[in-house]
Amino acid sequence: MLTCSKIYRDIPLSHRQPNHSGRCSRLHGHSWSITLTFGATELDSNGFVVDFGELHYIADWIDEHLDHGTIVCNSDPRIDEIRALDQSGLLKIIAIEQASCEGIARYLFSVFEPMVGQNTDGRAWIQKIHVEEDSRNSATFEPEKKCE
Numbered sequence: 742m743l744t745c746s747k748i749y750r751d752i753p754l755s756h757r758q759p760n761h762s763g764r765c766s767r768l769h770g771h772s773w774s775i776t777l778t779f780g781a782t783e784l785d786s787n788g789f790v791v792d793f794g795e796l797h798y799i800a801d802w803i804d805e806h807l808d809h810g811t812i813v814c815n816s817d818p819r820i821d822e823i824r825a826l827d828q829s830g831l832l833k834i835i836a837i838e839q840a841s842c843e844g845i846a847r848y849l850f851s852v853f854e855p856m857v858g859q860n861t862d863g864r865a866w867i868q869k870i871h872v873e874e875d876s877r878n879s880a881t882f883e884p885e886k887k888c889e
Contacts (some may be wrong), residue, residue: 742780745790749775749803756812756840768811771874775803777853780793780862780868790855791865798856802818806835812841812848846872846882 755770777799781790811834813823817836826832837848850870857867869883 742778742782743790744778745793746778747791747793747799748886749777752803752807753809754807755844756824756845757814757817758840759798759814759817764855771810773807773875775849776871776873776876778870778872779857781863781865783864783865785861791861795860798860799853802852802856806833809833812837812840812845814838814844818851829831842872842874842878842880843882846870846880850882 743807748774752773752775753775755768757768758765760766779791784790785792789888791834810834811823813820815838816838817823817840820836823832823834824836827834835848838844839847851866854867854868857865871879871881873879
């Protein structure tokens, strides 16, 4: 297997951890980075795992959904208020299971993995995804290996 990585940096995105006992319970933002590590057993006709120049579908999704957006928990006790702010245009939200760095990594994997499979005709996949909230905190999601 061969791998390569693509990094998307400086993504302004806010989130909140409603059950956190500290300041993370408030809406707050970070400058996020997302590193996608792609894998393939066969290279394309140019000798690439993935063609970095053809990953516009990922960059477009990030720009549309994450840039200046807010990620919140589906179970947030104030979700109705947050959704109202989204509907009014004040916020752009994505509601997911867990709005932690770890939860965001898992969520983004579930979004990007099918896109990569579709755009490479199943030849390449995402091996792992690493997200950083600013420069000090990060999480990595890598799916469990299937036993054969």
